[in-house]
Amino acid sequence: MKSELNNLSKQALIELVLKQHIQAQNHREELQHHKSELQHHKSELQHKNFIIDQLSRMLFGTKSEKFKTVPVDPSQLTLSFEELTAIKQPVEEDQDPTEKPATKKPSNKKNHPGRHKLPDDLPEKVIVIEPEMSTEGLVKIGEERTEILEIAPAKFFKLVIIRPKYAKKDGEGVFVGEMPSRPIEKCLAGNALLAHLLIGKYEDHLPLYRQQQIFKRLGIKIPPSTIDGWIRQLGTLLEPLYEAMVRAVKNVGYLQADETPLRVLDKRVKGKCHLGYFWAYHAPLKKLVVFDYKPGRNKDAPREILDDFKGYLQTDGYAVYDQYNQKQGVTHLACWAHARRYFEQALKYDKVRAEFAMQKIQQLYQIEREAKIFSQEDRKSYRIEKALPVINELGKFISEQNKEVLPKSPIGKAFGYAINRWDALQDYLYEGKLLIDNNCIENTIRPNALGRKNWLFAGSHNGAKRSAMFYSFLGTCKLNGVDPNQWLTHVLKNIADHKVNRLHELFPQNFIQKINM
Secondary structure, eight states: OHHHHHHSOHHHHHHHHHHHHHHHHHHHHHHHHHHHHHHHHHHHHHHHHHHHHHHHHHHHSOOOOOOOOOOOOGGGGGOOHHHHHHOOOOOOTTSOTTSOOOOOOOOOOOOOOOOOOOOTTSOOOOOOOOOSSOOTTOOOOOOOOOOOOOOOOOOOOOOOOOOOEEEOTTOOOEEEOOOOOOSSTTOSSOHHHHHHHHHHHHTSOOOHHHHHHHHHHTTOOOOHHHHHHHHHHHHHHHHHHHHHHHHHHHTOSEEEEEEEEEEEEOTTSTTOEEEEEEEEEEETTTTEEEEEEESOOSTTTTHHHHTTOOEEEEOOSOGGGGGGSSOTTEEEEOOHHHHHHHHHHTTTTOHHHHHHHHHHHHHHHHHHHHHTTSOHHHHHHHHHHHHHHHHHHHHHHHHHHGGGSOTTSHHHHHHHHHHHTHHHHHGGGGOTTSOSOOHHHHHHHHHHHHHHHHHOSBSSHHHHHHHHHHHHHHHHHHHTTOOHHHHHHHHHHHGGGSOGGGGGGGSHHHHHHHHHO
């Protein structure tokens, strides 16, 4: 080989060196390409495993996102597993290293809370049981008292309204008492029964056909078509009250928004259900929630409510809400609970980074618990003093560590979600009345998910709109601690004669104010 090189000319040697250099460069590029492909496949595999884990958790695992950890120092991120296992715990001077430390077996016994005490205002039915032997000549020295909770089955009764007729002796005119206002003219059902039907379906999640079967067992046979007709007529009657609530929501200065799916029968597509959505709008300061049914989830769906809205709008990360980020007069707030959820999902794949971020978010929630006792102005000052440094520290950590992770990895997605919404995550510091997350609205739409498991789908798009209206009423009752049965019976008794420009007086929050007066 050496002799062959000696026989080559200078030009030939130069060409040979260049050729070898090009080949080496090609090999390096090919090696780099294979490394990139390998890294890509690893990233894709991790992403697919992450999806499988999340689906398995949804089907079989716990839904809890509770998190407990010890403080984590970000400087320890480069500590390897081998280095961690090499660290030994210090041994106390008086302790024999070969002796196992004594451990106290935890007791599984819990202090019994005692028997549940029944409310004092429950009506009583007293049964006295005397001894079988004769008590003649005996002195009563006391008694044994046992309280048992019992129930009387529901009973129907006839409400008979009698209006005597009177006439003057001269025959001029007949006088009779005025018939009370009724929500549905010539309806067989009274106000309490109509309220019971609505509460049964939309609060207790009993489909109407199940309620009809319950009535049948109690000896009352009402055709399903009749009950359906009552619900439709109640929807028409209560629609003005619902529209008044929608107008009230549009005019508040702080609103939370979210959406949840709903299957709806579509006559145009036989054998299939259409996927529609309930859009929920919650006014935390007014304790008011409104549901709006839309057939889709596109960017036009929330515009009917939000296009004229001015103030603070708090949502999750769904892209449809991004159109309000730059809208004049709207400050878009993000949700720390959603940001935290991404880090919780990344715990299995990058424990140290995810734990550090979750610990900081945990500190923010601790500050919120402490700030509840303050007025709105003092709460704002307290947040700026305590929460802002924590947010800044977390932001610096995310910015630095985001350069070291793959964008498609679970921790990379968590960093990306927070970075893209960082300003909106901090905007709750503007005013003390703002909340750190929109968990309140998620709690208001959770009962809908329970309902879907029972009645499965809405019978039509119009039926879905009625459901949104009834969920608005009952959700607002829940926010204000109002008994929905009492409120709805009261509304059905009065709404037919109530003035349209004063419908706000029938809102659940105003109903409880009248009770307290």
